[in-house]
Amino acid sequence: MNKTAQVLKYLVSDMLAAAGAWTLFYIYRKTDIENIPFDFGTAFHDGRFWMGLGGVTGFWLLTYALTGTYRNIYRKSRLKELGQTLIISMIGVVIIFFTLLLDDYVKGHNTYYLLIFKLFMTHFALTATGRLVLSSITNSRIRSRKLGFNTVIVGSNANALRLFTEVESQKKSWGNKFVGFVHVDSRNGYSQELNARIPHLGEVENLVEIIRKYQVEEVIIAIESSEHDKLNEIISLTDNTNAIVKIIPDIYDILSGQVRMTSIFGAPLIEITREIMPAWQESLKRIFDVAVSLIALTVFLPVYIIVSLCVKLSSRGPVFYSHERIGLYGKPFMIHKFRSMFVDAEKTGPALSSENDPRITPFGRFMRKTRLDELPQFYNVLIGEMSIVGPRPERQFFIDQIVKKAPHYRHLHKVKPGITSWGQVKYGYAENVDEMIDRLKYDLLYIENMSLYVDLKILIYTVLIVVQGRGK
Numbered sequence: 275m276n277k278t279a280q281v282l283k284y285l286v287s288d289m290l291a292a293a294g295a296w297t298l299f300y301i302y303r304k305t306d307i308e309n310i311p312f313d314f315g316t317a318f319h320d321g322r323f324w325m326g327l328g329g330v331t332g333f334w335l336l337t338y339a340l341t342g343t344y345r346n347i348y349r350k351s352r353l354k355e356l357g358q359t360l361i362i363s364m365i366g367v368v369i370i371f372f373t374l375l376l377d378d379y380v381k382g383h384n385t386y387y388l389l390i391f392k393l394f395m396t397h398f399a400l401t402a403t404g405r406l407v408l409s410s411i412t413n414s415r416i417r418s419r420k421l422g423f424n425t426v427i428v429g430s431n432a433n434a435l436r437l438f439t440e441v442e443s444q445k446k447s448w449g450n451k452f453v454g455f456v457h458v459d460s461r462n463g464y465s466q467e468l469n470a471r472i473p474h475l476g477e478v479e480n481l482v483e484i485i486r487k488y489q490v491e492e493v494i495i496a497i498e499s500s501e502h503d504k505l506n507e508i509i510s511l512t513d514n515t516n517a518i519v520k521i522i523p524d525i526y527d528i529l530s531g532q533v534r535m536t537s538i539f540g541a542p543l544i545e546i547t548r549e550i551m552p553a554w555q556e557s558l559k560r561i562f563d564v565a566v567s568l569i570a571l572t573v574f575l576p577v578y579i580i581v582s583l584c585v586k587l588s589s590r591g592p593v594f595y596s597h598e599r600i601g602l603y604g605k606p607f608m609i610h611k612f613r614s615m616f617v618d619a620e621k622t623g624p625a626l627s628s629e630n631d632p633r634i635t636p637f638g639r640f641m642r643k644t645r646l647d648e649l650p651q652f653y654n655v656l657i658g659e660m661s662i663v664g665p666r667p668e669r670q671f672f673i674d675q676i677v678k679k680a681p682h683y684r685h686l687h688k689v690k691p692g693i694t695s696w697g698q699v700k701y702g703y704a705e706n707v708d709e710m711i712d713r714l715k716y717d718l719l720y721i722e723n724m725s726l727y728v729d730l731k732i733l734i735y736t737v738l739i740v741v742q743g744r745g746k
Contacts (some may be wrong), residue, residue, distance in 0.1 A: 342553025664692025
């Protein structure tokens with residue numbers, strides 16, 4: 275599947291719809307509101323028309339991008355998309371009206387209402403029609419099995435075989451293109467009948483590698499009742515990927531209202547949602563990250579220079595310390611900090627710092643209390659490896675120790691790591707694995723309550739810690 279080409283189709287469709295709606299509205303204003311006989315030759319030589327056309331079209335495309343319109347481009351419900359287009363069109367038209375049209379001279383306030391209505395209906399109709407055509411074509415290709423999403427079944431016996439048989443026997447495809455299955459419990463083995471129909475890819479412990487190797491977009495958990503104790507482990511493993519996860523429900527799940535119907539013809543499945551924040555909040559969070567990082571890297575340049583000199587003069591060694599950490603979806607990246615320890619502080623192996631750690635330089639102790647050692651991480655934020663607010667990233671060495679006691683640590687990899695976090699504010703630097711686990715609950719609470727409002731509160735408390743030098 276060429277997702278880039280599909281996004282471009284939507285962009286072209288939305289651009290033509292926005293430009294067409296604005297052109298028709300411009301003609302309507304000239305002829306019906308201003309009572310000017312419309313002449314194409316004269317009208318389209320008006321510089322204001324072209325400025326308005328470019329500005330309005332750009333506004334709509336930016337709005338759609340910020341609200342997540344071009345995400346999951348192949349998985350669009352036509353009815354849901356119609357509703358989203360309606361709401362965004364209403365909000366966008368009101369913004370355009372108050373910024374561009376409010377100062378138009380009209381005979382009365384009823385004319386204003388008519389202007390808004392005409393622009394809204396024209397824009398909505400053209401945009402919705404273009405999207406309906408594109409999504410209908412995509413839907414038809416999925417139903418006819420010309421388009422599908424690489425899918426892995428987690429499970430290897432009766433439930434897995436039943437699910438595979440049900441999906442494959444449908445006249446119209448649900449969009450699943452099965453690449454194989456993995457078995458959960460070696461004691462149960464796996465169904466030879468299932469293995470005769472799709473490949474056996476390995477054990478559940480290798481699920482992350484399998485997802486990445488086969489570019490899996492969907493994981494369906496179809497385990498037996500005797501394997502339910504493995505469910506949390508399986509879901510935790512998929513947190514290191516961006517695959518959609520669905521589970522076959524039992525009758526209790528259906529009666530308790532956990533199963534939500536999303537398709538008339540599809541199997542009743544529980545989908546594990548990965549949307550932690552609304553798309554528009556995610557976009558604003560990223561815009562905020564980039565803006566603050568640019569300010570921090572330019573306005574505070576004198577601070578960087580002074581701190582660099584102090585680090586260099588206070589102890590032998592480089593100014594910066596770079597080390598590999600684990601970020602979003604379990605991907606490693608290089609984190610950058612001002613060096614706060616003596617050179618070769620970890621020559622005997624990875625070790626966490628403590629309050630009176632002799633490896634920390636005198637100036638390094640001051641930097642840690644005021645969080646000045648974290649300043650270079652604004653570069654990590656700028657290039658998209660980190661966010662300003664998010665769980666602190668850890669090294670793989672310590673993650674391996676943490677997940678033995680707290681497998682749910684992998685949930686932290688659902689979001690970008692941050693310079694500051696709720697756990698960092700409440701707990702500070704952890705001195706051992708047990709303290710890391712204690713701090714973990716605050717970071718999990720942050721993920722479950724993630725919003726721009728929570729980010730703002732954490733930032734305020736972080737600033738207070740820096741100003742008061744209360745960092746641990």
